[in-house]
Amino acid sequence: MKAVFLKGSPPAGRDPLCNRAAAAVMARAHALSWEVKAFALATMNIKACRGCFSCWTRTPGRCIIADDDQEAVLRAWAGAERIILLTPLTFGGYSPELKKALDRAIPALLPFFIRINGETHHPQRYPRPRRLLAIGTLKGPDSESEEVFRDLVGRNALNMSDGEATTMVFSGDVPLSEMEKRLGTEPFFGGTAQ
Amino acid sequence: MNGRKVLLLVGSPRGSASSSHALGDHLLSLLEGHGMATKKLLVYPALGDDKRMTELLAAVDACSLLVLAFPLYVDQLPAPLIDTLQRIADRRQGRQGEMRQALAAIVNCGFPETLHCRPAAGIVRLFAAQAGFRFLGCLALGMGGAIGKRPLAEAGGVVRHQARALKEAAPFIAEGREIPLAVIELMARPMMPRWFYTGMAHWGWKRAARKHGVRSRLGERPFAEV
Ligand SMILES: Cc1cc2nc3c(=O)[nH]c(=O)nc-3n(C[C@H](O)[C@H](O)[C@H](O)COP(=O)(O)O)c2cc1C
Numbered sequence: 001m002k003a004v005f006l007k008g009s010p011p012a013g014r015d016p017l018c019n020r021a022a023a024a025v026m027a028r029a030h031a032l033s034w035e036v037k038a039f040a041l042a043t044m045n046i047k048a049c050r051g052c053f054s055c056w057t058r059t060p061g062r063c064i065i066a067d068d069d070q071e072a073v074l075r076a077w078a079g080a081e082r083i084i085l086l087t088p089l090t091f092g093g094y095s096p097e098l099k100k101a102l103d104r105a106i107p108a109l110l111p112f113f114i115r116i117n118g119e120t121h122h123p124q125r126y127p128r129p130r131r132l133l134a135i136g137t138l139k140g141p142d143s144e145s146e147e148v149f150r151d152l153v154g155r156n157a158l159n160m161s162d163g164e165a166t167t168m169v170f171s172g173d174v175p176l177s178e179m180e181k182r183l184g185t186e187p188f189f190g191g192t193a194q
Numbered sequence: 195m196n197g198r199k200v201l202l203l204v205g206s207p208r209g210s211a212s213s214s215h216a217l218g219d220h221l222l223s224l225l226e227g228h229g230m231a232t233k234k235l236l237v238y239p240a241l242g243d244d245k246r247m248t249e250l251l252a253a254v255d256a257c258s259l260l261v262l263a264f265p266l267y268v269d270q271l272p273a274p275l276i277d278t279l280q281r282i283a284d285r286r287q288g289r290q291g292e293m294r295q296a297l298a299a300i301v302n303c304g305f306p307e308t309l310h311c312r313p314a315a316g317i318v319r320l321f322a323a324q325a326g327f328r329f330l331g332c333l334a335l336g337m338g339g340a341i342g343k344r345p346l347a348e349a350g351g352v353v354r355h356q357a358r359a360l361k362e363a364a365p366f367i368a369e370g371r372e373i374p375l376a377v378i379e380l381m382a383r384p385m386m387p388r389w390f391y392t393g394m395a396h397w398g399w400k401r402a403a404r405k406h407g408v409r410s411r412l413g414e415r416p417f418a419e420v
Contacts, residue, residue: 051207057402060414078417091320096277148316
């Protein structure tokens with residue numbers, strides 16, 4: 001199983017919970033012998049999307065910004081059957097670090113419109129059964145942020161995977177062993193939890 | 195002038211050539227008519243430029259009303275806007291309960307359906323709460339591509355619902371009152387039949403691709419594994 005793991009933790013380990021969750025994901029993926037391409041986004045030079053749509057109508061599938069690190073993410077994305085996103089919840093959404101890479105991932109879509117569940121979406125440029133897991137971390141319980149996060153991930157799954165989304169939120173000081181246990185029960189990682 | 199100042203932050207990388215700008219700028223001129231002093235800043239050029247960011251943060255501190263106008267990117271706010279909001283919130287730590295300043299937002303998305311904007315509206319609401327702004331509401335619309343870079347006043351009948359919604363929202367926003375649901379629903383109304391919008395978009399992409407000599411290569415997969 002090929003997976004792409006986008007780690008949207010803030011720079012220099014400012015979010016220990018995020019780092020712990022990253023370790024738990026890697027341990028789980030290793031146990032399943034997955035081939036994981038992991039990206040520590042805060043350490044990478046990824047410029048902001050210019051919103052020019054060159055990746056659709058000028059250089060199909062490639063971003064016009066060629067002098068930064070994003071192409072490696074796109075290459076991994078193209079072959080991945082599992083997408084794993086990790087982020088500290090930022091107003092219920094993703095961190096700027098994670099979002100920068102995601103904004104620049106639209107070359108992995110085709111410009112044309114298709115209908116999914118009565119809504120308009122774009123087809124995948126690299127179609128394959130692809131599932132999405134998003135893990136969010138919170139300093140303490142915050143049900144409103146969690147609600148927005150789940151809504152966002154559900155919508156992302158319609159746009160970037162085969163529509164199935166798994167959302168997990170770790171809040172407070174969750175130990176590594178507990179994280180690994182919870183990940184292990186997720187169907188995304190071959191577990192049987194509902 | 196009633197002494198109230200509105201600051202518009204435009205969160206599109208296309209700056210003043212964006213639908214976000216057309217919508218936000220139109221609201222600004224309406225608020226001017228309600229006696230507010232206006233100021234407009236682009237978010238993108240401020241990131242990576244300390245002087246501009248300092249100016250932006252100071253302008254946020256000085257306004258009585260903050261308006262965010264942005265495009266939907268991957269179901270939420272564009273990365274540079276999240277980054278900027280985080281800086282604003284960090285600076286305002288401890289002011290959560292103050293709510294002396296108000297915040298309203300306009301989000302436009304490229305798909306025909308407005309519902310895609312729902313998570314973005316939630317994020318903006320949580321930002322307002324965490325940074326201590328009184329949240330007046332988020333005006334969301336689909337078919338944003340139909341606006342383009344022209345001023346809203348020049349976009350004609352196609353934006354009639356949106357122009358009316360902004361006009362009806364303006365007195366509420368100017369007085370710091372919540373935007374009524376009926377106005378939010380009016381803003382969300384489709385500008386044209388869905389089939390027409392998607393047909394126009396398909397035509398536009400093909401035309402652009404032809405111009406760049408890649409009409410037959412639109413579906414290319416440069417990173418496919420062989
Ligand atoms: C990187 C990127 C991601 C986008 N993601 C979405 C999306 O998730 N849903 C949607 O409806 N439109 C999406 N769009 C389309 C824009 O929201 C749309 O083109 C909008 O009208 C741009 O507004 P602006 O001119 O203010 O930048 C995306 C565009 C870009 C460049």
